[in-house]
Amino acid sequence: MPNTESAARAKPLVLDVDGTLLRTDLLFESFWAGLAKDPIGVIRATAAHLGDRARLKQELAQIADLRLDLMPVNAAVLEAAESAKAEGREVILASASDQDQVAQLAEHYGLSERYYASDGQTNLKGQAKAAALTRDFGPRGFDYAGNAAVDMQVWEHADTALVVGKVAVATTLPEGGHxxxxxxxxxxxxxxxKALRPHQWVKNVLLLLPLIASHRFDLETLIPILLGIVAFSGAASSIYIINDLLDLEADRLHPTKNRRPFASGDVPIPVGMLAFVGLLALSLGIAAALNWGFFGVIVLYTLTSLAYSLKLKRMRWVDITTLASLYTIRVVAGAAAGQVDVSIFMLIFIFPVFIALGCVKRLTELTLAQGDERLPGRGYGRADRGDLLNVAGIGVFGALVIFFLYSVSDQGRVLYPDTWLMWLAMIPMAWWLIRMVMLGWYGKQDYDPIVFALKDKLGLGILMIILSLMFWAAGLWGHWFGG
Incomplete structure (x- = not known):
């Protein structure tokens, strides 16, 4: 009489890949990795083979050349695979992903050399996968692990069903004796x-600068700017999603960014893509409702951010200039939303400030880096720290010179009659700027200097001193409090 327990153990354990063994989807991984590497090639392949998934996966896999060893793994599924191997069972991958990628995964995790995958002609999913497995192992001749409703077509032909996550249709499997x-x-x-990075929304307080500089402290100006901050927050979060999707490999190589939701597999890539579309639509809708000038600024910010994510952030010095421009665009956006005239002096002043802070961002990353090689996805290495410090110093000096020139300009004298107080404000201003640069040099701040600045108690105190002196120079304290 046959040993039924031995027969059960002899049954192979078949694992789906996307969403099952891996906490991600290789088609979407290939799309975004390819887009970062060869955007034109990916767009052409997608347009040509969108209706032919097997061919599309093959084309994108060739373009992307993924680091499959970095892919996030479902620990519970991997543990089940290791337990099956320990019992002497064959563990086989069966996936709709491209065959070259599946073969690499099987080899990397020490699984069976026999695998099932899409081959450029057949998209091995659902019924096609079920037919292939049933042909080779017979009905109920294998156990199968999957994670989606389409896997029901395979589970129905398997013996034991390993269900990853909540799959509603899988509740009927026990009725079939599985x-x-x-x-x-x-x-x-x-x-x-978390993927939307709500902590980064604080940077959009920069939209309030034109209101403060022009002394337009009224609700008619404030409310549109606050709506503009909401719109900019939505646009910024949509770009953060795109940036993270383009940076998956670099983030997985980073000591802290590897915990980001898409890099770690905590959130599926398609969910991020839908969130991007929704946030961008919300942002553009609010912008159009405010005024077309603000709408144009949002579009400019979005396009510049996309260019930064796709290419510019990998170019030395160009990336810092682009970062400074993106910060400056926020100030322009505040002026457009509140329909406030923004001084050319303000824009000329804040740009070198943001150049310095862009250098601080890279200095911090390089100081905290664990090796001397170039930062993943960036154009800088430890050897560039001195140059970054010099450029930051030039930015600080340039900002202070421009602030002084503004204080003695006709416009500056009208808005700030007590010029000597503006000169006095330059002392804490220089202190704040130099302190930010040195904190970046020693790696003692956040990876984003603007976010750090808005949480730094001493730095905020210095900024309040600067603002108070400028209000005093403008005569606002006397106007408000009758002094």
């Missing part, structure tokens, strides 16, 4: 919110 093993998987809205 043993069901539940494994953790899926994503949460909280993780998606």
């Amino acid at each position: 043993e069901v093993i539940r494994l953790p998987g899926g994503w949460t809205a909280r993780k998606l919110l």
